[in-house]
Amino acid sequence: MAISTTTHTAAFDVAKVREDFPILHQSLNGKPLVYFDNAATTQKPRTVIDAISHYYQNYNANIHRGIHTLAEKATAEYERTRQTVRAFIGAAHAEEIIFTRGTTEGINLVAATYGRQNLKAGDEVIVSHMEHHSNIVPWQMLCEEKGATLRVIPITDSGELVLEEYAKLLSEKTKIVSVVFASNSLGTINPIADIIRQAHAVGAKVMIDGAQATSHLDVDVQAIDCDFYAFSSHKLYGPTGIGVLYGKKELLEAMPPYQGGGEMISDVSFARTTYNDLPYKFEAGTPNIADTIALRAAIEYINQWGKPVIAQYEDSLLQHATTRLQNIDGVRLIGTAKHKVSVNSFVVDGIHPFDLGVMLDAKGIAVRTGQHCTQPLMERLCIEGTSRASFALYNTIEEIDYFADCLEAIVRKYR
Structure with a gap:
């Protein structure tokens, strides 16, 4: 052919x-x-591939800690990606952009920090019947730990959420709603803004799995008013091993760190540790520098068209x-x-x-x-x-x- x-x-x-x-x-x-x-x-695209090799050939260095020329260059390019992502999804602040390994880690981060901090016995978490395992298992684990209950929004035979049943599931017990923007198995685009509005009406916070949606749909996290939004670079023409978690600044500031180590600290002694400011509080250790820089090239490629x-x-x-x-x-x-x-x-x-x-x-x-x-x-x-x-x-x-x-x-x- x-x-x-x-x-x-x-x-x-x-x-x-x-x-x-x-x-x-x-x-x-x-x-x-x-x-x-x-x-x-x-x-x-070639621009993404070239961005990775260009980093390693020209300014490979660790970031945020060195004062030499290569470290300064690498840090600047890395942080440029954060600004590009902020604009790409409509976030208000660059510090609301947390770099992760992908959507899975972003959801796990929220479950293990915000969820563990705020969920208690008798509370409820709502997911849908079309979720990826990455948006089911972390919440199951959290509910088992806290004595909370996982509720499931049913779907029709055509693969659409039964929104009338979702409305019935919502109550003062609902603390977290975590749903997919677009289904990886069915392609269904869910009415995210309406889902978020109804969840907020009962005081729940909303996590959006944007893995499939981000490369196809215009995303404005402020317009839809989600509390958290996660996506992966490799599904939008970027490298594997790098992803993004967006969170509202006030929520991220109140959440405990996800991992301990270098970069996420402000001061360390054997008596106590104080943590770094956002976004670095959630970015422990040496990050995936080359692929983060190449993510910017992928976003720029999408924006080109x-x-x-x-x-x-x-x-x-x-x-x-x-x-x-x-x-x-x-x-x-x-x-x-x-x-x-x-x-x-x-x-x-x-x-x-x-x-x-x-x-x-x-x-x-x-x-x-x-x-x-x-x-x-x-x-x-x-x-x-x-x-x-x-x-x-x-x-x-x-x-x-x-x-x-x-x-x-x-x-x-x-x-």
Whole structure:
């Protein structure tokens, strides 16, 4: 298959985009790579790759502590990323931006600090039925420790939250609501602002898992008024091993540190330790300097095109793929919410998702198969797992057509 890159909008040229991603220009199993596993991790533009190597080749040094030229340069570049992230998500203050290893660590940090400090026996934490394990297990652990109760917002068969039931779950016992902005398994975009407003009405704080949403949707943490927001660099064209936790300044200041060590301290003696100011109170030890700097390059790449333009293009991919999949006998879409990011999960009658993934891989097509770290969701939908095709700004209509043609041929052969 020869992949055409002529698909474009007036403001968006996918051919130009694809030239920026070196990994896309290869063959797998004798076929051009079609990478549809973007909900797991996105590929990296050359500017991100270059930012990592440029740091190590030109100003590799530890930050915040040295007064020599390389240390000053590294510190300045590292802190520039914090300012870039602040603007990217609409935070009021740079010190509200905490660097973590990813969304998982951000949620665990909030559970282990704010949650442990404020939850007591008889209190309740609310999550939804579509959560990633990373937004279930930390709260389970906290509830078990504190004698609190975990409540779950149900979903419809189409993969949307039952908001009437959410309203019924809320009470004066509710202390924390932690929900996903966009589902990694279904693509569902949840009405986050309304969820937050209702939680605040009963005095609860709200944690938002933004892992899937941040690369697709405009995010303004002040506009939606969330208390905490976490996301990962590697899902928005940046490196692995670096993520962000946003928290309202007054909440972060009142929370205890997450880890002890260098950088997070102000003064240490054997008698007592005083802690550093925000954001450093939550950034113990030598951080992931190179990847943090490269995260800025990823955000700048997204800003170069603009999220509204990217979202419009990705939605055109989603709509085309949805139509093609719906017209294949034996294929059933899982997750048909009205509002979605560019994710299509599906099952095929008579073919296990793992087997289907292997057969598509033989055609050069990379999709994700399994439960996608959402086992309770799969059990709710009475399925073992799904195959998931997820699209990014460098994918094309031609790739989707090739994928759908291959899928249709597999279904005809093996059903």
